[in-house]
Amino acid sequence: MTTTETGADTPSSTEVVTDHDRGIHGYHHQKQEHLKRLRRIEGQIRGLQRMVDEDVYCIDILTQVSASTKALQSFALQLLEEHLRHCVADAAVKGGDEIDAKVKEATQAIARMLRT
Amino acid sequence: MTTTETGADTPSSTEVVTDHDRGIHGYHHQKQEHLKRLRRIEGQIRGLQRMVDEDVYCIDILTQVSASTKALQSFALQLLEEHLRHCVADAAVKGGDEIDAKVKEATQAIARMLRT
Amino acid sequence: MTTTETGADTPSSTEVVTDHDRGIHGYHHQKQEHLKRLRRIEGQIRGLQRMVDEDVYCIDILTQVSASTKALQSFALQLLEEHLRHCVADAAVKGGDEIDAKVKEATQAIARMLRT
Amino acid sequence: MTTTETGADTPSSTEVVTDHDRGIHGYHHQKQEHLKRLRRIEGQIRGLQRMVDEDVYCIDILTQVSASTKALQSFALQLLEEHLRHCVADAAVKGGDEIDAKVKEATQAIARMLRT
Numbered sequence: 001m002t003t004t005e006t007g008a009d010t011p012s013s014t015e016v017v018t019d020h021d022r023g024i025h026g027y028h029h030q031k032q033e034h035l036k037r038l039r040r041i042e043g044q045i046r047g048l049q050r051m052v053d054e055d056v057y058c059i060d061i062l063t064q065v066s067a068s069t070k071a072l073q074s075f076a077l078q079l080l081e082e083h084l085r086h087c088v089a090d091a092a093v094k095g096g097d098e099i100d101a102k103v104k105e106a107t108q109a110i111a112r113m114l115r116t
Numbered sequence: 117m118t119t120t121e122t123g124a125d126t127p128s129s130t131e132v133v134t135d136h137d138r139g140i141h142g143y144h145h146q147k148q149e150h151l152k153r154l155r156r157i158e159g160q161i162r163g164l165q166r167m168v169d170e171d172v173y174c175i176d177i178l179t180q181v182s183a184s185t186k187a188l189q190s191f192a193l194q195l196l197e198e199h200l201r202h203c204v205a206d207a208a209v210k211g212g213d214e215i216d217a218k219v220k221e222a223t224q225a226i227a228r229m230l231r232t
Numbered sequence: 233m234t235t236t237e238t239g240a241d242t243p244s245s246t247e248v249v250t251d252h253d254r255g256i257h258g259y260h261h262q263k264q265e266h267l268k269r270l271r272r273i274e275g276q277i278r279g280l281q282r283m284v285d286e287d288v289y290c291i292d293i294l295t296q297v298s299a300s301t302k303a304l305q306s307f308a309l310q311l312l313e314e315h316l317r318h319c320v321a322d323a324a325v326k327g328g329d330e331i332d333a334k335v336k337e338a339t340q341a342i343a344r345m346l347r348t
Numbered sequence: 349m350t351t352t353e354t355g356a357d358t359p360s361s362t363e364v365v366t367d368h369d370r371g372i373h374g375y376h377h378q379k380q381e382h383l384k385r386l387r388r389i390e391g392q393i394r395g396l397q398r399m400v401d402e403d404v405y406c407i408d409i410l411t412q413v414s415a416s417t418k419a420l421q422s423f424a425l426q427l428l429e430e431h432l433r434h435c436v437a438d439a440a441v442k443g444g445d446e447i448d449a450k451v452k453e454a455t456q457a458i459a460r461m462l463r464t
Contacts (some may be wrong), residue, residue, distance in 0.1 A: 034168045042161045049154045052147060058199040059225050065192040066228040069185055073462055076181040081455040083174040084436065089447050092440035099437050107429040109175050110458055112182040114421055115347055189346055197339040200320065205331050208324035215321050223313040226342055230305055231463055266400045274393045281386045284379060290431040291457050297424040298460040301417055308413040315406040341407050344414040 030082065037075050044068040076113055080106070146198065153191050160184040192229055196222070262314065269307050276300040308345055312338070378430065385423050392416045424461055428454070 045068060051061050088106055091098040161184060167177050204222060207214040277300060283293050320338060323330040393416060399409050436454055439446040 031168060035165055038161060038165045038168065042158060045154060045158045045161055049151055052150045052154065058195055058203060059221055061195060062192055062225040063228065065188055069188050072181055072185050076178055077455060077459055079174055079177060080458065081451060084451045084454060085448065087174060088432065089440035092437035100433065103429060103433045105175055106432060107425060109178040110428065111425055112179065114461060193339060193343055196342065197335060200335045200338060201332065204316065205324035208321035216317065219313060219316045222316060223309060226312065227309055229346060263400060267397055270393060270397045270400065274390060277386060277390045277393055281383055284382045284386065290427055290435060291453055293427060294424055294457040295460065297420055301420050304413055304417050308410055311406055311409060319406060337407055341410040344411065
């Protein structure tokens with residue numbers, strides 16, 4: 001990932017070291033917020049188990065499933081936004097072929113989100 | 117579908133007692149299977165928390181989110197199928213206005229699933 | 233829906249003739265409304281072609297694509313509601329195995345809608 | 349990506365003129381392909397009108413609606429991929445605040461696609 005272009009020991013203006021190079025992903029800074037969201041979703045899934053166990057009316061369970069799916073999609077969108085802002089933008093700044101690979105990869109992830 | 121329970125004295129032709137009347141929902145008979153599915157989804161959500169905690173690459177997390185969303189949709193579809201087969205069909209057999217209300221309610225649940 | 237209940241000269245109690253038997257589908261009565269909706273969607277698709285042709289900004293095209301997809305989903309939901317109210321309910325009233333096949337078929341159609 | 353146009357006497361290092369600045373959007377180069385796709389979708393919508401008009405079975409119409417929705421989503425994904433590769437990547441190269449606005453805008457477009 002870390003492509004130090006020129007061998008020079010004074011970093012030339014084209015040498016860009018990004019967070020991504022340092023193994024810090026886009027979502028890193030929101031880590032606590034993400035974990036909190038996921039714990040809430042985990043609680044919703046446990047709530048669904050209680051509902052099934054207590055023979056709650058089917059339609060009410062479906063409503064709760066939709067809420068959980070929505071929460072997961074919303075988490076995915078935030079992750080994706082940070083990924084575009086950091087990883088994809090970094091690849092663009094660095095130049096070269098990496099941007100194509102990154103954009104293809106992101107688009108495939110979006111396609112998977114759409115198909116569920 | 118038309119389960120006239122007791123051998124009681126000549127239930128009139130319009131009087132139909134269904135599972136649904138007795139508070140037994142369509143998904144009742146698959147209860148254990150549903151709980152197993154939901155526990156697996158709960159495990160996936162906990163897996164997501166581990167991934168975020170261990171700074172796994174964004175795209176890999178998104179792939180796992182899509183798998184969880186798909187699992188939730190698949191659970192919802194099975195619940196819906198049982199609901200149509202039991203609750204909605206029972207309403208049709210009973211006749212009267214209930215079928216309209218049941219179909220409207222089911223369609224709205226499907227619309228909520230589509231919009232997430 | 234047209235259940236010739238009783239009293240009539242000799243249809244046996246199990247013999248129910250429904251609209252569906254007569255080749256009249258659930259959506260028949262809203263035909264003009266459906267055609268109007270579809271013509272409007274066709275106009276939206278032509279609008280998309282104009283936008284691409286006139287080099288409109290990508291995001292604005294995507295917004296219009298989402299509007300068209302929503303309109304198609306909304307058409308599908310109305311069709312499905314009528315299908316449940318007529319074809320599926322008729323199968324339930326007739327009794328026998330048909331209801332299982334009809335519900336399975338409807339659920340698969342919903343699954344296809346979800347996966348797009 | 350960084351296309352320093354020509355002729356100009358010593359463009360400063362921060363001055364980057366992109367395709368996007370010149371009003372050429374990412375999807376420009378695939379214009380004919382896009383128009384062909386959209387004409388095919390228009391044909392599918394006209395096919396749907398024929399199906400409704402000829403009283404085709406509801407479920408078969410729903411299958412065709414799903415195919416059209418899928419085709420629209422697939423068109424949107426290709427447009428989005430080109431948008432990320434060109435407009436969003438250009439904004440990253442130019443630096444400054446624009447990348448944030450572009451990424452926010454793209455994410456909102458993806459959210460709209462998911463919600464239909």
